[in-house]
Amino acid sequence: MPENISTPQMRRRVAISSVIGTTIEWYDFFIYGTAAALIFAPQFFPTIDPLAGTLASFATFAVGFLARPLGGIIMGHFGDKIGRKPMLVLSMLLMGVATTLIGLLPTYAQIGIAAPIILVILRLIQGLGVGGEWGAAVLMTVEHAPARKRTFYGSIVQMGLPLGIILANISFIIILNIVSPGAFEAWGWRIPFLISALLVVVGFVIRLKITESPSFTNLKKTEEVERVPLAVMLRDHRRSLIAGSLASIAAPALGYLILVYMVSYGTTALELPQQTMLWLIIAGGVSWTISIGISAQLADRIGQKPVYTVGAIYSAAVAFPFFWLVDTTNILLMAVGFILAAAAVGILAGPQAALIAGLFPAEIRYSGSSTVYQLGSILGGALAPMIATFLYASTGTSSAIAVYMVLLGLLSLVGIMMIRQRSTVLAEQADDDKVVLPTGQTSTKTI
Numbered sequence: 228m229p230e231n232i233s234t235p236q237m238r239r240r241v242a243i244s245s246v247i248g249t250t251i252e253w254y255d256f257f258i259y260g261t262a263a264a265l266i267f268a269p270q271f272f273p274t275i276d277p278l279a280g281t282l283a284s285f286a287t288f289a290v291g292f293l294a295r296p297l298g299g300i301i302m303g304h305f306g307d308k309i310g311r312k313p314m315l316v317l318s319m320l321l322m323g324v325a326t327t328l329i330g331l332l333p334t335y336a337q338i339g340i341a342a343p344i345i346l347v348i349l350r351l352i353q354g355l356g357v358g359g360e361w362g363a364a365v366l367m368t369v370e371h372a373p374a375r376k377r378t379f380y381g382s383i384v385q386m387g388l389p390l391g392i393i394l395a396n397i398s399f400i401i402i403l404n405i406v407s408p409g410a411f412e413a414w415g416w417r418i419p420f421l422i423s424a425l426l427v428v429v430g431f432v433i434r435l436k437i438t439e440s441p442s443f444t445n446l447k448k449t450e451e452v453e454r455v456p457l458a459v460m461l462r463d464h465r466r467s468l469i470a471g472s473l474a475s476i477a478a479p480a481l482g483y484l485i486l487v488y489m490v491s492y493g494t495t496a497l498e499l500p501q502q503t504m505l506w507l508i509i510a511g512g513v514s515w516t517i518s519i520g521i522s523a524q525l526a527d528r529i530g531q532k533p534v535y536t537v538g539a540i541y542s543a544a545v546a547f548p549f550f551w552l553v554d555t556t557n558i559l560l561m562a563v564g565f566i567l568a569a570a571a572v573g574i575l576a577g578p579q580a581a582l583i584a585g586l587f588p589a590e591i592r593y594s595g596s597s598t599v600y601q602l603g604s605i606l607g608g609a610l611a612p613m614i615a616t617f618l619y620a621s622t623g624t625s626s627a628i629a630v631y632m633v634l635l636g637l638l639s640l641v642g643i644m645m646i647r648q649r650s651t652v653l654a655e656q657a658d659d660d661k662v663v664l665p666t667g668q669t670s671t672k673t674i
Contacts, residue, residue: 248430298357365580517573583599
């Protein structure tokens with residue numbers, strides 16, 4: 228069989244390796260978010276008042292997002308030049324090393340100001356790793372997938388994010404149950420970070436066994452590899468860049484508010500136990516995962532754009548009901564709120580991978596899709612916990628945060644409306660690889 232044709236066996240192997248590897252990487256990324264909400268303020272910023280310490284802790288969380296576009300651009304450039312697979316392995320190495328070193332990092336009490344400085348540097352490295360991870364995992368999966376199932380295959384990678392969050396929160400729940408509060412604050416919080424070293428080894432073994440993307444293999448054979456893919460993207464695909472970035476705002480914003488900020492909100496504003504909030508976030512993660520699969524299969528049938536449009540509208544509509552339910556402090560009603568709100572993220576995430584990948588031709592697809600996804604994550608997710616903390620501290624009401632969530636949902640709606648084609652390149656592809664680009668032109672580029 229030709230190199231640029233993927234077998235059913237390899238499709239399954241790539242999909243499994245992508246979701247396992249992505250789960251591990253998001254586990255690494257989000258144990259930081261949970262630790263930022265629970266422990267980092269007193270450990271690394273003890274000289275400032277509690278509110279400022281929480282803001283500073285969430286600021287280090289945001290730093291990882293600021294590095295993500297750089298990681299996406301650098302790995303996107305080389306992923307479009309030398310291949311998707313090498314970047315998939317490199318991203319895991321960066322994330323695993325940085326996460327393990329955070330678990331070994333001395334606190335402010337031990338080494339002073341060097342502690343938060345090193346923490347920020349390691350968080351930047353995490354951001355670089357995860358910035359390149361998403362594009363590589365999505366393209367490896369989507370470009371191996373059969374034409375009529377590309378959205379569903381792309382959604383398998385998306386499931387790695389909530390699965391990573393579930394794994395991260397379960398690890399903290401286990402630690403909180405087996406060590407005393409004092410021991411958790413002293414050293415117990417480090418265990419989830421150190422576990423990362425073992426998980427990365429597993430990810431390496433799995434990812435080294437997969438083959439390169441058929442699309443990139445074909446580009447190499449036909450010598451259509453771009454010398455500077457980022458420049459081509461900025462010159463010829465600006466509309467796709469803007470539209471895709473706007474469309475990608477709501478999902479990370481709502482996701483990080485639910486799964487990062489709400490740990491702090493629940494334990495401080497609502498005075499609920501840490502474990503209660505972690506279990507609620509796990510419930511939200513399960514809802515998120517299930518809704519990804521459902522929305523992706525629906526998008527393969529009726530199109531990515533209609534499903535994504537519904538998701539953007541729903542993400543705005545669910546904002547106020549979410550906080551109304553959470554603010555009751557009734558655990559059952561809170562769980563309903565988390566499940567409903569997380570489903571909004573899943574509806575958006577289901578078609579998102581194939582939607583974004585399909586905005587760009589194969590020769591610049593890694594650069595384009597990574598840049599779009601990471602810009603959306605910064606505009607939506609990076610600042611969300613800090614802005615939410617500030618809004619609640621300034622107004623004393625969760626309604627201000629709900630308004631913020633509504634505005635982000637509307638921004639994503641504007642973005643998806645800017646995408647002109649009935650669907651995206653990948654979803655519209657016929658067996659002869661003739662595609663419809665966002666400009667209305669046709670192309671026969673192999674995807």
